[in-house]
Amino acid sequence: MAAAPTEAWVALSAALFAIGAIGVLTRRSAILVFLSVELMLNAANLALVAFSRQWASAGTAVAMSGQTVVFIVLAVAAAEVAVGLGILVAIFRDRVSTDVDNLSEVRL
Amino acid sequence: MSDLAAWLVLAPALALLGALINGLFGRSLKEPLPGILATVLAGATFVLSLIAFVALQGRDHAVVDVMLWPYLQAGGFDLSLGMRIDALSVLMMLIITGVGSLIHLYSIGYMHGDAGHARYFSLMNLFLAAMSVLVLADSFVLMFVGWEGVGVCSMLLIGFWYQTKTNADAGRKAFIVNRIGDVGFLLAMFLTAATFGTLSIAEANQAAVTSPFGSATLALIGILFLVGAAGKSAQLPLQVWLPDAMAGPTPVSALIHAATMVTAGVYLIARTAPLYAMTPLASAAVAWVGAATALIAAYAAFAQTDVKKILAYSTISQLGYMFVAVGVGAYWVAIFHVFTHAFFKALLFLACGSVIHALDGEQDIRRMGGLGARMKVTGATALIATLAIAGVPLLSGFFSKDAILAHAFTSVHLDGYGRYGLYGVLLLTAAMTAFYMFRWYYRIFAGESRMDAKTAAKVHESPAVMTVPLAVLALFAVLAGYLGLPEFAFPNWIAQWLQPATLGGLTTVPFEHPALWIEWSLILASVVAAGVGLALGWWIYAVRNGAVFTGLAEGPLARLSRAGAGFDAAYRAIVVGAAEGSAGGVSVLDRDLVDRGLLGLGSTATILGRLAARLQNGFVRAYALAMLAGVTVLVLVVAWLGVRT
Amino acid sequence: MVVFAILAALMVIGAIGVVTLRQPVHAALSLVATLLTLAVAYIQLHAHFLAAIQVIVYAGAIMVLFLFVIMMLNLRGDEPPSRLGWIRPAAWIVGVAAAAGIAVTVFSDPRQALTAAELTGVFRGSGIEGVADQLFGRFVLSFQLVGVLLLTGIIGAVGLVQGKAAAMDRNVAVGGTRTSDGGR
Numbered sequence: 001m002a003a004a005p006t007e008a009w010v011a012l013s014a015a016l017f018a019i020g021a022i023g024v025l026t027r028r029s030a031i032l033v034f035l036s037v038e039l040m041l042n043a044a045n046l047a048l049v050a051f052s053r054q055w056a057s058a059g060t061a062v063a064m065s066g067q068t069v070v071f072i073v074l075a076v077a078a079a080e081v082a083v084g085l086g087i088l089v090a091i092f093r094d095r096v097s098t099d100v101d102n103l104s105e106v107r108l
Numbered sequence: 109m110s111d112l113a114a115w116l117v118l119a120p121a122l123a124l125l126g127a128l129i130n131g132l133f134g135r136s137l138k139e140p141l142p143g144i145l146a147t148v149l150a151g152a153t154f155v156l157s158l159i160a161f162v163a164l165q166g167r168d169h170a171v172v173d174v175m176l177w178p179y180l181q182a183g184g185f186d187l188s189l190g191m192r193i194d195a196l197s198v199l200m201m202l203i204i205t206g207v208g209s210l211i212h213l214y215s216i217g218y219m220h221g222d223a224g225h226a227r228y229f230s231l232m233n234l235f236l237a238a239m240s241v242l243v244l245a246d247s248f249v250l251m252f253v254g255w256e257g258v259g260v261c262s263m264l265l266i267g268f269w270y271q272t273k274t275n276a277d278a279g280r281k282a283f284i285v286n287r288i289g290d291v292g293f294l295l296a297m298f299l300t301a302a303t304f305g306t307l308s309i310a311e312a313n314q315a316a317v318t319s320p321f322g323s324a325t326l327a328l329i330g331i332l333f334l335v336g337a338a339g340k341s342a343q344l345p346l347q348v349w350l351p352d353a354m355a356g357p358t359p360v361s362a363l364i365h366a367a368t369m370v371t372a373g374v375y376l377i378a379r380t381a382p383l384y385a386m387t388p389l390a391s392a393a394v395a396w397v398g399a400a401t402a403l404i405a406a407y408a409a410f411a412q413t414d415v416k417k418i419l420a421y422s423t424i425s426q427l428g429y430m431f432v433a434v435g436v437g438a439y440w441v442a443i444f445h446v447f448t449h450a451f452f453k454a455l456l457f458l459a460c461g462s463v464i465h466a467l468d469g470e471q472d473i474r475r476m477g478g479l480g481a482r483m484k485v486t487g488a489t490a491l492i493a494t495l496a497i498a499g500v501p502l503l504s505g506f507f508s509k510d511a512i513l514a515h516a517f518t519s520v521h522l523d524g525y526g527r528y529g530l531y532g533v534l535l536l537t538a539a540m541t542a543f544y545m546f547r548w549y550y551r552i553f554a555g556e557s558r559m560d561a562k563t564a565a566k567v568h569e570s571p572a573v574m575t576v577p578l579a580v581l582a583l584f585a586v587l588a589g590y591l592g593l594p595e596f597a598f599p600n601w602i603a604q605w606l607q608p609a610t611l612g613g614l615t616t617v618p619f620e621h622p623a624l625w626i627e628w629s630l631i632l633a634s635v636v637a638a639g640v641g642l643a644l645g646w647w648i649y650a651v652r653n654g655a656v657f658t659g660l661a662e663g664p665l666a667r668l669s670r671a672g673a674g675f676d677a678a679y680r681a682i683v684v685g686a687a688e689g690s691a692g693g694v695s696v697l698d699r700d701l702v703d704r705g706l707l708g709l710g711s712t713a714t715i716l717g718r719l720a721a722r723l724q725n726g727f728v729r730a731y732a733l734a735m736l737a738g739v740t741v742l743v744l745v746v747a748w749l750g751v752r753t
Numbered sequence: 754m755v756v757f758a759i760l761a762a763l764m765v766i767g768a769i770g771v772v773t774l775r776q777p778v779h780a781a782l783s784l785v786a787t788l789l790t791l792a793v794a795y796i797q798l799h800a801h802f803l804a805a806i807q808v809i810v811y812a813g814a815i816m817v818l819f820l821f822v823i824m825m826l827n828l829r830g831d832e833p834p835s836r837l838g839w840i841r842p843a844a845w846i847v848g849v850a851a852a853a854g855i856a857v858t859v860f861s862d863p864r865q866a867l868t869a870a871e872l873t874g875v876f877r878g879s880g881i882e883g884v885a886d887q888l889f890g891r892f893v894l895s896f897q898l899v900g901v902l903l904l905t906g907i908i909g910a911v912g913l914v915q916g917k918a919a920a921m922d923r924n925v926a927v928g929g930t931r932t933s934d935g936g937r
Contacts, residue, residue, distance in 0.1 A: 004757035018852035023772035025844035064883035079906035086910035
């Protein structure tokens with residue numbers, strides 16, 4: 001059985017990323033936006049892992065550095081989620097809705 | 109420069125020096141310092157001319173060529189700037205600097221107290237420089253430099269009192285009409301260079317005589333030079349600027365528009381005499397243009413009421429005589445008339461100026477009269493000049509005018525081009541000249557006074573600085589003619605002097621030599637014509653006090669005459685009207701298309717701005733979409749590039 | 754290939770679920786499914802260690818945290834109609850365009866991958882050793898910084914909540930309600 005080529009994995013990653021982006025733009029509840037962001041991050045991780053497998057022909061060190069980056073991204077994502085959810089809780093605990101459209105003060 | 113005659117080359121430089129000093133520092137110099145400086149320098153140029161004249165005596169075919177600067181050498185074409193000092197140019201220089209110096213002296217008195225005193229003298233000196241360059245040039249290019257220079261000075265001096273709009277307009281008109289003529293000059297230069305391969309006058313003349321007689325190219329060159337000359341010398345149909353040019357100070361009119369600049373056209377044709385001798389067609393054109401101009405200008409002078417305008421039309425008419433002379437091939441005769449005309453015309457203008465000065469600016473002859481009693485010198489010299497221009501025997505004008513008439517009658521060069529017609533026209537014009545000049549003199553200086561008491565009390569003779577030049581000019585107006593006595597019976601110095609310089613031995617223009625009785629009859633006819641004109645004038649103005657033909661004086665003929673034979677009206681309708689019409693059309697285009705379009709652009713910017721403002725709506729999601737869209741565009745570009753390779 | 758197809762389908766369905774489901778809890782659970790499928794994909798890609806980490810950290814810790822917050826805030830998830838109705842179709846178009854662009858780019862330049870046997874040799878088992886080598890070798894600086902980042906994150910999160918809690922306690926002490934806006 002032939003393994004799926006790198007291009008297929010990358011295309012899949014692109015699709016996930018796009019869906020995540022659509023989610024970010026489309027969802028109005030802050031939590032759901034956050035979920036979509038996590039989806040995007042994971043799509044990027046998938047692409048990194050696929051490329052790391054592709055570079056295996058260049059040696060272990062090169063290939064493994066791809067996976068190491070994924071590892072680091074994971075860690076960063078964890079930290080980001082923690083802080084982000086803290087912010088969300090801080091903002092939205094007292095408001096009635098978590099509609100991001102209400103946060104429309106950022107304008108010229 | 110071992111040759112004394114070559115020192116004449118310095119003349120333009122001296123005049124230019126005066127122009128620079130007066131132009132740059134004149135305002136800080138107190139009157140009459142600028143005037144004295146200018147006159148002294150003008151006098152110096154006259155001295156140089158005299159020295160050159162004396163130095164050239166006794167030399168056969170005396171020519172001195174002074175090369176100034178090798179200007180352009182391109183392939184086979186060689187153009188260097190140099191000056192040619194021969195009999196013709198020295199004579200012209202004598203006239204220019206001599207009459208010019210007298211007029212400079214006169215101007216010290218005339219322009220006394222004027223705010224632009226220094227500017228005036230600077231311009232007058234500049235004019236002398238330019239005119240000297242024109243006359244001394246040995247190539248068409250350098251001559252054209254002088255040609256344009258005098259045109260500029262003319263414009264600046266006509267519009268000297270530019271604070272009045274009509275004066276500035278007159279200056280502009282003169283320049284523009286001159287420019288039209290200059291196109292002809294330029295085209296002729298191009299054609300000369302193309303045909304003969306040179307722009308040096310002497311070489312062009314030599315090449316011309318080896319060309320086929322009467323060829324079309326020669327004729328075309330001749331006619332194009334005629335266009336240029338007509339512009340500068342105010343011949344039909346480019347004469348419209350000269351009457352308006354009377355807006356300038358009277359000494360300017362005397363120097364530029366009577367004695368010197370306007371004769372540049374005649375000089376040009378005399379310089380290129382060998383070329384014209386080879387083309388009867390162009391010569392006939394020259395002659396007939398001159399004759400028509402002489403007649404129509406004389407007609408226009410009849411009903412003028414401004415003292416200077418009468419003299420302006422008289423100048424145009426006399427220039428017509430000179431053109432006829434060069435047309436029939438009598439080149440020295442034309443220069444002879446330039447010579448005599450310079451004296452009596454300048455005198456007429458200066459006397460005119462004296463009167464205007466005395467009457468505090470009055471220029472309408474209907475408000476003058478009887479001034480001869482109070483202004484004795486002015487009146488006497490004016491009378492001499494009037495008689496001279498009328499062609500009264502033994503005065504200078506008689507000899508030169510008669511020479512023109514005789515040569516027109518006996519021309520072989522223009523046989524078949526209506527030489528007898530030319531003669532007839534000129535004879536009639538002579539009678540008309542006598543008539544209207546008498547009118548001019550009588551209405552100003554004789555008869556009853558038509559001035560009001562206040563003006564009459566102010567009348568006084570002009571100061572010596574103004575009357576001395578008058579007297580000197582009057583003397584020459586009487587004596588100058590004796591240099592050119594009729595050839596068939598008397599010794600004629602000027603013909604011998606000028607012949608080598610004009611035709612230069614390259615070719616000859618034949619004239620008939622009819623029987624003696626015919627020659628004398630011609631002279632008699634001239635005298636009779638002058639007499640008839642004077643008598644008629646006497647009868648109408650002196651005896652009947654202008655009461656005869658009053659109906660005629662107000663009728664359509666008179667109005668046409670006063671309007672300068674309708675040329676100004678015609679030009680206004682055709683040229684100015686067309687220009688204004690197209691300008692109006694373009695302005696409508698400009699207003700509706702361009703301006704509206706630009707305003708539309710402005711409102712487009714506003715609309716675009718409003719649209720763009722909608723982007724700043726404050727919604728985070730919209731901003732995020734914008735960012736994503738930007739990235740997508742980049743991705744698509746990369747994808748497209750990747751697919752292409 | 755078959756494995757890939759199945760995994761791909763699962764992931765996409767899960768992703769669309771995240772983006773489309775109305776209730777937050779449903780969306781979060783959908784994301785969990787996607788993440789687990791992703792872990793299986795990592796195994797397929799010879800990143801065994803990462804697969805384990807993905808399950809433990811992402812699906813196990815992060816998603817749990819998400820669910821905590823969802824339930825704590827008691828989010829309903831109704832989404833009333835918005836002024837930006839045009840965003841939904843626009844976003845779909847742009848997103849699909851982006852994905853298509855990337856796919857086209859990638860497929861225009863296909864590369865040859867190693868065989869499974871060779872890959873096993875390269876990745877030497879689960880890959881822990883390899884990751885450790887890189888992490889403490891080439892990426893040691895990044896590793897330390899990530900540690901600092903996590904610390905900062907913890908402190909920040911605690912600090913965010915602390916201030917609010919203190920304000921709420923003061924409120925209660927003065928006789929007000931727990932909520933800071935007057936118990937609306």
